Amino acid sequence: MRNNSVVNHMIACNQCDSLLPKPILSEGQNALCGCCGAMLFSKKKDAINRTIAVAIAGLVLFFPATLLPIIGISAAGLYNDASLLDCITILINSKNYIIAFAVFMFTIAIPSVRLITALYISSCIKFNRVKPSLLVFFRSYHLLDTWTMVHVFFMGVIVSMYKLSSLADMTIDGGLLSLVLLLVCSTLVSVTMDEHSIWDELEKSLEQ
Amino acid sequence: MSNKALAAGLGNCPQCHKLNVMHAEKQACSRCLTVFSTRKPKSLEYTLAWTIAALVMFIPANLYPMMVFYTLGKPDASTILEGIAIFIQMGMLPVAIIIFIASFVVPLSKIMGLFTLMYNAKRKTKLTLKQQGKLYHVVEFLGPWSMLDVFVVTVMAAVVNLGFLTSVEVASGITYFTLMVVFTIFAAESFDPRLLWDNHQKHNHRITETNPKYNNKDELPHGK
Numbered sequence: 001m002r003n004n005s006v007v008n009h010m011i012a013c014n015q016c017d018s019l020l021p022k023p024i025l026s027e028g029q030n031a032l033c034g035c036c037g038a039m040l041f042s043k044k045k046d047a048i049n050r051t052i053a054v055a056i057a058g059l060v061l062f063f064p065a066t067l068l069p070i071i072g073i074s075a076a077g078l079y080n081d082a083s084l085l086d087c088i089t090i091l092i093n094s095k096n097y098i099i100a101f102a103v104f105m106f107t108i109a110i111p112s113v114r115l116i117t118a119l120y121i122s123s124c125i126k127f128n129r130v131k132p133s134l135l136v137f138f139r140s141y142h143l144l145d146t147w148t149m150v151h152v153f154f155m156g157v158i159v160s161m162y163k164l165s166s167l168a169d170m171t172i173d174g175g176l177l178s179l180v181l182l183l184v185c186s187t188l189v190s191v192t193m194d195e196h197s198i199w200d201e202l203e204k205s206l207e208q
Numbered sequence: 209m210s211n212k213a214l215a216a217g218l219g220n221c222p223q224c225h226k227l228n229v230m231h232a233e234k235q236a237c238s239r240c241l242t243v244f245s246t247r248k249p250k251s252l253e254y255t256l257a258w259t260i261a262a263l264v265m266f267i268p269a270n271l272y273p274m275m276v277f278y279t280l281g282k283p284d285a286s287t288i289l290e291g292i293a294i295f296i297q298m299g300m301l302p303v304a305i306i307i308f309i310a311s312f313v314v315p316l317s318k319i320m321g322l323f324t325l326m327y328n329a330k331r332k333t334k335l336t337l338k339q340q341g342k343l344y345h346v347v348e349f350l351g352p353w354s355m356l357d358v359f360v361v362t363v364m365a366a367v368v369n370l371g372f373l374t375s376v377e378v379a380s381g382i383t384y385f386t387l388m389v390v391f392t393i394f395a396a397e398s399f400d401p402r403l404l405w406d407n408h409q410k411h412n413h414r415i416t417e418t419n420p421k422y423n424n425k426d427e428l429p430h431g432k
Contacts, residue, residue, distance in 0.1 A: 010227050012213035012220035015341060016405040019213045019227075036341050036405070041225065071367055078373060082366035090366045091378060098383050102390070103362055106355065135240050139223050146393060149352045149359075156359025159310075162303055163360070164367065167374070199224045203239045 011040055047194035048122045054192055055119035058185030062112055065182040068175035070157055075168040083175050084108070084153075106149035111186050114148055117141045118189050121198065130205035138198065145190070150183050214406075219246040251400040252326055258395035259322045265388035266315060272381035275361050279374050287381060288312060288357070311357035311385070314350055318392050321347045322399070329403040332411045337404065344401045351396055354389040358382055 011022040011031075015038040023031050030042040065084065072081025082090075084107060091100035117137050124134055157176065164170045213220055219230040221237035222244050228237055234245045248254075273285035286294060288311050295304035321343055327333065328340050335343075361382055368376040 008227075010218070011225070012218065012227050014220060014222070014225060015344075015401050016337075017212045017214055017220065017402040018405075019218065036337065038341070070363070073367055073370070075370060076373055078370040080367065080369045082363070082369070087362045087366040090369070091362060094365070094378055096378050096383060099358060099362065099378065099386050102355075102386050103359070106352075107359075139240055139242060142223050146351060146397065149355055152352050152355050153359045155353075156356050157363055159303070159306060159356065160360045160363040160367070163300075163364065166298070166300065167368070168370075196225070199226065199239060203226075 013038055013040060041196035042194075043197060044192060044194040047192055047197065048126050050192040051118055051122040051189060052126065054185050054188045055115045055122065058115045058182055058189065059112065059119065061178050061182040061185060062108075062115075064178035065175060066108060068178060069173040070175035070179060071161060071164070072171045072173055073164055073168040074171070081171070081173055084179070103153075106147060107153045110144050110147045111150050111182075114141060114144045115186065115189060117144075118193055122193075125198065125201055130202060132206060134202055135206075138195075138202065142195075148186060150179075150186050154179055154183050212405075212409075214246050214402075219244065222248075247402060247406075248398065248400040251398060251403060252329060254398035255322060255326055255395050258391050258398060259319055259326075262315075262388045262391035262395060263319055265384050265391060266319065269381055269385040269388050270312075272384065273379040274357070274381045274385070275364065276377045276379050277374070278377065281372055285379060288385075307357065307360075310353065315354050315388060315392065318347055318350050318354065318396075322392070322395050325399060325404070329399075329407050331407075337408050340404045341401065344399070344404070348396050351389075351393045354392070355386070358386050358389070 009022050010019055012019055013033040013036060016033065016036040018033060018035040020034065020040070025031060025041075025043040027043055027045045031040040032038070033040055067083055067085060069081035069083045069086075072079060074080075088100050088104050088108075091097075091103065117140060121134055121138055121141070124130060157179070161170060161172075213227065217230050219228050219235075220226075221228060221240060221242060223242040224237060224240040226237055226239040228235070230246055234243060234249075236243050270288055273287050274291065275286065277284045277286070288307075292304050292308050292312075295301075295307065324335075325340070325344060325347065328335060333340075361376075361378055364376045365378045368374055
């Protein structure tokens with residue numbers, strides 16, 4: 001396998017396809033492409049433990065973030081509030097199935113699947129139980145990256161709060177706080193997860 | 209400038225970024241088993257198709273109302289642009305600007321950016337490679353942010369529900385808007401940024417065509 005040993009010491013830029021020697025990084029360093037400046041990979045500190053911690057926190061926060069009311073309004077003695085789940089049920093009741101599906105997928109299903117995947121992969125590596133099925137999980141983790149939209153939903157809540165504040169008396173409920181914390185966790189998972197070394201780890205363990 | 213993986217008969221796995229020795233046009237990655245090609249097959253055709261679909265969806269998304277506002281039982285439907293005009297009349301300029309940028313400027317500039325990228329991947333352009341790379345990153349980054357207006361309308365419809373007094377109902381325009389956003393994300397995903405660099409090399413370094421030769425004699429990593 002003469003050619004393979006060369007391949008293991010080279011890396012190609014994902015943006016411009018330049019062939020570069022693979023640098024060996026110490027913890028906390030990034031490698032950039034010399035041709036176009038895109039990030040090749042980075043090595044992160046204590047990645048596995050941090051990912052497990054953040055993923056568990058995020059999964060626990062999913063329940064208050066979806067079930068507790070986010071904001072409520074009151075006018076002329078009437079009061080109404082809504083949680084994330086209420087938003088989706090109202091869309092289903094008004095027969096807007098496409099948007100109901102999109103909102104459910106982008107704000108609940110995909111982010112939670114992504115957190116579960118991160119937790120599963122990290123704990124399997126931590127306890128030395130690498131199986132071939134992890135490849136499927138990790139590939140799906142990559143695919144779901146673009147479709148996580150908790151941050152956009154949060155921004156949407158902020159804009160509608162601004163709109164509602166001129167309309168009626170508005171109250172902020174516990175759901176909003178859980179949503180902020182969930183957003184922090186789901187962003188932190190992508191920050192703490194060291195994808196490059198996890199791939200290396202999987203490759204090493206599965207070759208045997 | 210020609211130290212490209214394609215010319216060396218190597219391919220970069222799009223999922224796990226492992227460099228593979230290519231034995232054929234299309235093969236499974238030796239590490240994560242994803243089937244991939246050195247360049248995304250028919251990348252420009254797919255991107256063009258998704259972008260045109262998004263452009264078509266942009267028309268009904270702006271013609272049909274996004275939401276219907278009921279005040280004391282009286283319905284008041286408004287499209288994206290009408291809604292913005294109402295906010296300006298009410299003197300809420302910051303909200304008007306945010307909604308205008310998020311639901312009109314961003315989708316339109318994303319579609320235009322995709323057309324520019326496709327043109328750049330085919331013809332000689334005045335844009336430098338750095339600018340083209342930046343444009344691709346911006347289009348990719350903007351993807352989910354166009355969903356902002358959909359989420360705003362969703363939250364409004366759920367919260368503003370005070371029976372006869374005031375209530376908000378979701379209208380048909382939002383479905384087309386959601387489809388448009390999803391289509392532009394698909395378009396950006398199917399575009400292969402490496403085509404920009406290939407095209408630049410072709411025009412500026414007089415290398416006619418990088419023809420990859422898959423003459424690697426090594427054993428297949430997953431053969432037999």
